[in-house]
Amino acid sequence: MNLSRYIDVIVLAIGAAVAIPLGAPVGGYAIGAGTWLLQRLVQGLDAHLIAKITAPVKHLGYSLFEAFGRVWLLAGGIIVAIVVGHRAWGLTAALIIVVAYSVSFAVRVASGPPQGRTAR
Numbered sequence: 001m002n003l004s005r006y007i008d009v010i011v012l013a014i015g016a017a018v019a020i021p022l023g024a025p026v027g028g029y030a031i032g033a034g035t036w037l038l039q040r041l042v043q044g045l046d047a048h049l050i051a052k053i054t055a056p057v058k059h060l061g062y063s064l065f066e067a068f069g070r071v072w073l074l075a076g077g078i079i080v081a082i083v084v085g086h087r088a089w090g091l092t093a094a095l096i097i098v099v100a101y102s103v104s105f106a107v108r109v110a111s112g113p114p115q116g117r118t119a120r
Helices: 005-020 026-050 056-084 085-108
Strands: none
Touching: 005 026, 005 085, 026 056, 026 085, 056 085
Protein backbone atom coordinates (compact mmCIF):
# COMPACT_ATOMS: atom_id res chain seq x y z
CA MET A 1 0.00 0.00 0.00
CA ASN A 2 1.40 3.36 -1.04
CA LEU A 3 0.93 5.73 1.92
CA SER A 4 1.55 8.85 -0.18
CA ARG A 5 -1.81 8.30 -1.92
CA TYR A 6 -3.59 8.88 1.39
CA ILE A 7 -1.70 11.86 2.81
CA ASP A 8 -4.73 14.11 2.22
CA VAL A 9 -6.89 11.80 4.34
CA ILE A 10 -4.24 11.75 7.08
CA VAL A 11 -4.12 15.56 6.99
CA LEU A 12 -7.92 15.62 7.43
CA ALA A 13 -7.66 13.46 10.55
CA ILE A 14 -4.82 15.50 12.03
CA GLY A 15 -6.64 18.71 11.13
CA ALA A 16 -9.72 17.55 13.02
CA ALA A 17 -7.64 16.87 16.11
CA VAL A 18 -6.26 20.41 15.94
CA ALA A 19 -9.10 22.53 14.52
CA ILE A 20 -12.07 21.26 16.50
CA PRO A 21 -10.54 21.88 19.95
CA LEU A 22 -9.57 25.36 18.73
CA GLY A 23 -13.23 26.15 18.01
CA ALA A 24 -13.87 25.15 14.40
CA PRO A 25 -17.52 24.19 13.87
CA VAL A 26 -17.81 20.41 14.07
CA GLY A 27 -20.67 20.34 11.57
CA GLY A 28 -18.73 22.32 8.98
CA TYR A 29 -15.67 20.16 9.48
CA ALA A 30 -17.72 16.98 9.19
CA ILE A 31 -19.46 18.13 6.00
CA GLY A 32 -16.19 19.32 4.43
CA ALA A 33 -14.27 16.18 5.34
CA GLY A 34 -17.18 13.94 4.41
CA THR A 35 -17.53 15.61 1.02
CA TRP A 36 -13.79 15.23 0.41
CA LEU A 37 -13.88 11.54 1.33
CA LEU A 38 -16.96 11.02 -0.88
CA GLN A 39 -15.21 12.57 -3.86
CA ARG A 40 -12.17 10.38 -3.18
CA LEU A 41 -14.45 7.34 -3.28
CA VAL A 42 -16.01 8.53 -6.54
CA GLN A 43 -12.52 9.17 -7.93
CA GLY A 44 -11.42 5.63 -7.14
CA LEU A 45 -14.52 4.03 -8.61
CA ASP A 46 -14.41 6.17 -11.72
CA ALA A 47 -10.70 5.56 -12.25
CA HIS A 48 -11.39 1.83 -12.18
CA LEU A 49 -14.19 2.17 -14.74
CA ILE A 50 -12.37 4.69 -16.97
CA ALA A 51 -9.26 2.48 -17.10
CA LYS A 52 -11.28 -0.05 -19.10
CA ILE A 53 -11.92 2.45 -21.90
CA THR A 54 -9.49 1.91 -24.76
CA ALA A 55 -10.45 4.69 -27.18
CA PRO A 56 -8.26 7.73 -26.38
CA VAL A 57 -10.94 10.33 -27.19
CA LYS A 58 -13.57 8.58 -25.07
CA HIS A 59 -11.02 8.12 -22.28
CA LEU A 60 -10.27 11.84 -22.27
CA GLY A 61 -13.94 12.78 -22.41
CA TYR A 62 -14.91 10.55 -19.51
CA SER A 63 -11.89 11.70 -17.48
CA LEU A 64 -12.79 15.36 -17.95
CA PHE A 65 -16.46 14.73 -17.13
CA GLU A 66 -15.46 12.83 -13.99
CA ALA A 67 -13.02 15.51 -12.83
CA PHE A 68 -15.49 18.37 -13.31
CA GLY A 69 -18.22 16.32 -11.64
CA ARG A 70 -16.05 15.91 -8.55
CA VAL A 71 -15.43 19.68 -8.46
CA TRP A 72 -19.20 20.27 -8.51
CA LEU A 73 -19.60 17.69 -5.76
CA LEU A 74 -17.13 19.61 -3.59
CA ALA A 75 -18.86 22.91 -4.32
CA GLY A 76 -22.16 21.29 -3.43
CA GLY A 77 -20.73 20.19 -0.10
CA ILE A 78 -19.79 23.77 0.73
CA ILE A 79 -23.27 24.97 -0.21
CA VAL A 80 -24.87 22.25 1.94
CA ALA A 81 -22.69 23.32 4.87
CA ILE A 82 -23.86 26.92 4.48
CA VAL A 83 -27.53 25.97 4.17
CA VAL A 84 -27.56 23.38 6.97
CA GLY A 85 -25.38 25.36 9.35
CA HIS A 86 -24.39 28.90 8.73
CA ARG A 87 -21.53 30.88 7.20
CA ALA A 88 -18.99 29.57 9.70
CA TRP A 89 -19.86 26.00 8.72
CA GLY A 90 -19.47 26.86 5.04
CA LEU A 91 -16.16 28.59 5.63
CA THR A 92 -14.88 25.62 7.63
CA ALA A 93 -16.00 23.17 4.94
CA ALA A 94 -14.38 25.31 2.23
CA LEU A 95 -11.09 25.54 4.13
CA ILE A 96 -11.03 21.79 4.76
CA ILE A 97 -11.65 21.08 1.08
CA VAL A 98 -9.02 23.60 -0.07
CA VAL A 99 -6.39 22.17 2.28
CA ALA A 100 -7.17 18.57 1.29
CA TYR A 101 -7.13 19.48 -2.40
CA SER A 102 -3.82 21.34 -2.03
CA VAL A 103 -2.19 18.39 -0.30
CA SER A 104 -3.58 15.95 -2.87
CA PHE A 105 -2.41 18.16 -5.74
CA ALA A 106 1.08 18.51 -4.26
CA VAL A 107 1.37 14.74 -3.91
CA ARG A 108 0.23 14.21 -7.51
CA VAL A 109 2.76 16.76 -8.80
CA ALA A 110 5.58 15.32 -6.71
CA SER A 111 4.83 11.75 -7.79
CA GLY A 112 5.48 12.52 -11.46
CA PRO A 113 3.55 11.56 -14.58
CA PRO A 114 0.80 8.93 -14.36
CA GLN A 115 1.92 5.35 -14.83
CA GLY A 116 0.22 2.71 -16.91
CA ARG A 117 -0.75 4.59 -20.07
CA THR A 118 1.76 4.93 -22.88
CA ALA A 119 1.78 7.51 -25.65
CA ARG A 120 0.52 6.20 -28.96
